[in-house]
Amino acid sequence: xxxxxGGRSMLKIRRNGxxxxxxxxxxxxxxxxxxxxxxxxxxxxxxxxxxxxDPQFVGFANYAQALRDPIFQKAIGxxxxxxxxxxLITVGLALGLxxxxxxxxxSGKTYFRMVFLLPLLVAPAIAAIILRVFFxxxxxxxxxxxxxxxxxxxxxxxxxxxxxxxxxxxxxVVWRWTGWHMIIFLAGLQAIPRDIYExxxxxxxxxxxxxxxxxxxxxxxxxxFSIITATLGGLQMFDEPYVLTQGTGGTNNAAxxxxxxxxxxxxxxxxxxxxxxxxxxxxxxxxxxxxxYQVIVRRSQAGAAA
Amino acid sequence: xxxxxxxxxxxxxxxxxVVLALVSLLFIVPLYWTTVFATRTLSEVFQFPPPLxxxxxxxxxxxxxxxxxxxxxPIWNSLVVAVPKTAGxxxxxxxxxxxxxxxxxxxxxxxxxxxxxxxxxFPPSLALIPFFLQMSWFGWLNTFWPLIVPALAxxxxxxxxxxxxxxxxxRELYEAAEMDGAKGLSTFFFVxxxxxxxxxxxxxxxxxxxxxxDFQLPLVVLAEGSQFTVPLALTMLSTTHxxxxxxxxxxxxMGLVPVFVLFALLSRQFIAGLTSGAVK
Numbered sequence: 304x305x306x307x308x309g310g311r312s313m314l315k316i317r318r319n320g321x322x323x324x325x326x327x328x329x330x331x332x333x334x335x336x337x338x339x340x341x342x343x344x345x346x347x348x349x350x351x352x353x354x355x356x357d358p359q360f361v362g363f364a365n366y367a368q369a370l371r372d373p374i375f376q377k378a379i380g381x382x383x384x385x386x387x388x389x390x391l392i393t394v395g396l397a398l399g400l401x402x403x404x405x406x407x408x409x410s411g412k413t414y415f416r417m418v419f420l421l422p423l424l425v426a427p428a429i430a431a432i433i434l435r436v437f438f439x440x441x442x443x444x445x446x447x448x449x450x451x452x453x454x455x456x457x458x459x460x461x462x463x464x465x466x467x468x469x470x471x472x473x474x475x476v477v478w479r480w481t482g483w484h485m486i487i488f489l490a491g492l493q494a495i496p497r498d499i500y501e502x503x504x505x506x507x508x509x510x511x512x513x514x515x516x517x518x519x520x521x522x523x524x525x526x527x528f529s530i531i532t533a534t535l536g537g538l539q540m541f542d543e544p545y546v547l548t549q550g551t552g553g554t555n556n557a558a559x560x561x562x563x564x565x566x567x568x569x570x571x572x573x574x575x576x577x578x579x580x581x582x583x584x585x586x587x588x589x590x591x592x593x594x595x596y597q598v599i600v601r602r603s604q605a606g607a608a609a
Numbered sequence: 610x611x612x613x614x615x616x617x618x619x620x621x622x623x624x625x626x627v628v629l630a631l632v633s634l635l636f637i638v639p640l641y642w643t644t645v646f647a648t649r650t651l652s653e654v655f656q657f658p659p660p661l662x663x664x665x666x667x668x669x670x671x672x673x674x675x676x677x678x679x680x681x682x683p684i685w686n687s688l689v690v691a692v693p694k695t696a697g698x699x700x701x702x703x704x705x706x707x708x709x710x711x712x713x714x715x716x717x718x719x720x721x722x723x724x725x726x727x728x729x730x731f732p733p734s735l736a737l738i739p740f741f742l743q744m745s746w747f748g749w750l751n752t753f754w755p756l757i758v759p760a761l762a763x764x765x766x767x768x769x770x771x772x773x774x775x776x777x778x779x780r781e782l783y784e785a786a787e788m789d790g791a792k793g794l795s796t797f798f799f800v801x802x803x804x805x806x807x808x809x810x811x812x813x814x815x816x817x818x819x820x821x822x823d824f825q826l827p828l829v830v831l832a833e834g835s836q837f838t839v840p841l842a843l844t845m846l847s848t849t850h851x852x853x854x855x856x857x858x859x860x861x862x863m864g865l866v867p868v869f870v871l872f873a874l875l876s877r878q879f880i881a882g883l884t885s886g887a888v889k
Contacts, residue, residue, distance in 0.1 A: 319715035320793070321708070321794060322715040322718070323708075324704045325712075325794070327706045328761070329701050329705040330705075332758070332762035333741025335759075336736075337762065339735055340740045340743055341739070343742070344735060344738060351789045354742065379798050387792065402628065404629065407622045407669070409619075409623060409626050409628060418637060421636065422870055424818060425640070425862075426822030426839070426840045428841075428844050429822075429840055429864060432843055432844065432861055433640075434848045436854055436858065437639065442654070442660055442854075444642070447655075447659060451658070453859070476640060482636075486884060491882040519677070524771070535732070539732055539733070541824075542825060545824075551622070562825075565734060569737070569741070579738050582732075582734050582735045582737065585734055586735050587697065590730075
């Protein structure tokens with residue numbers, strides 16, 4: 304009996320050979336270059352290893368060591384700061400721009416659709432170089448401008464300043480990503496039926512109530528998608544702070560993110576175990592946010608169906 | 610009364626348009642200034658007020674870059690990485706997307722599809738360290754292989770092509786192809802591929818641009834300056850020769866040109882690609 308079932312499933316597999324053949328390249332490459340490294344990273348997290356001598360099993364010591372390290376604690380704070388402010392400002396600005404372009408702009412809609420996307424084409428590393436040029440202490444445009452306004456030449460070191468480096472990273476993220484979120488919102492806005500707006504306007508509902516009571520609730524799926532995307536990117540932020548601080552993390556690690564901490568432990572200190580432990584902390588954060596996202600999406604779908 | 614309201618509305622709309630136009634300038638001014646500075650001399654750049662229009666020093670700036678590295682070398686390196694990777698990624702993704710879209714009753718279909726969706730939430734940083742070690746065992750460090758081969762398996766690409774094929778190809782087409790005696794893979798190459806060309810183009814543009822902009826992975830696996838891709842080479846130049854701002858700006862500009870040309874040619878596909886992730 305069992306054999307008969309086995310034989311039938313063999314037949315089924317053979318009949319679906321084309322299915323397995325078509326997905327095989329993807330899964331084979333994925334297995335070798337993603338699944339294996341992740342499993343290996345799990346192993347590394349429990350070992351002390353510099354890449355040359357024999358790995359030494361240390362249990363949870365790497366995880367504990369990271370938590371005790373003041374720089375790691377600072378990196379958590381920095382990452383949360385950068386994630387929160389860059390997501391809030393990018394999504395808020397993009398939402399405002401999308402609604403304004405969609406509802407009120409009289410001409411040049413195509414221009415507005417395109418222009419905010421241009422910064423996204425600029426690599427984060429290259430955008431950071433451009434930003435550095437504007438904010439360098441000696442002859443940077445920002446100092447030139449502020450010097451001209453106040454009348455005394457200014458040599459303020461924006462990039463070396465502990466207080467300013469994080470807002471500059473946020474500025475960089477906002478500059479690059481606003482257009483992307485705006486496109487997502489514009490697509491979402493197209494899906495909202497026009498007659499809802501017409502009806503609301505007929506009833507004399509003002510612009511702000513239309514925005515807050517109609518547009519935002521109906522745009523919730525796009526908003527959730529845009530926030531989760533910004534969050535997954537924000538938690539792993541590396542390129543922007545790395546290039547902006549030239550790999551140092553800024554004065555007193557003012558802009559060291561979890562991604563930069565991971566990079567430094569692994570590739571400058573060759574402490575692969577500690578670095579792997581840090582990557583699992585990042586993974587845990589990603590899982591938490593993803594689950595929250597799924598719950599919200601499911602709720603809003605249930606709400607829409609009801 | 611109605612006319613008055615319409616007038617007020619029109620004035621509000623005009624105001625919004627003007628304000629938005631000003632805001633949009635803030636977004637492109639840095640790019641514009643990059644192109645202006647690339648054509649100026651060092652002393653002109655530091656003047657106040659800063660130059661607003663192009664100067665005549667672009668050739669000299671070019672030679673200043675050439676003193677540090679061959680100016681077109683990083684662009685060539687980026688092309689050598691991005692083009693084969695994009696071609697392979699699009700093909701592998703389309704093939705898997707086709708498998709998932711067509712053989713919905715195959716054993717394991719649902720499980721494998723869910724796994725593929727799950728990879729979208731998978732943080733790349735989790736694999737960074739072991740991936741580096743793996744590349745060193747393969748003897749692939751300081752080559753372009755780590756940037757091309759592993760990247761061919763993209764969960765994002767597969768999900769994209771699965772959604773695209775599912776929504777563009779009717780099931781009857783598979784049945785018709787089967788009637789004509791076409792096997793699974795020949796159906797893919799001769800029937801499906803020609804139809805999904807717009808979807809392939811969208812995925813290709815998105816992959817090309819994001820590969821061009823990749824920084825962390827090349828930083829980890831490439832050590833030789835002669836192999837640096839555009840973002841790496843520019844970062845190096847801006848650290849070692851940051852005082853020569855016009856040269857840095859010209860090199861930056863050169864590294865941006867290919868992406869902007871691509872965008873100008875294929876912006877519709879690019880935008881289609883952006884929104885495809887949001888529409889489920």
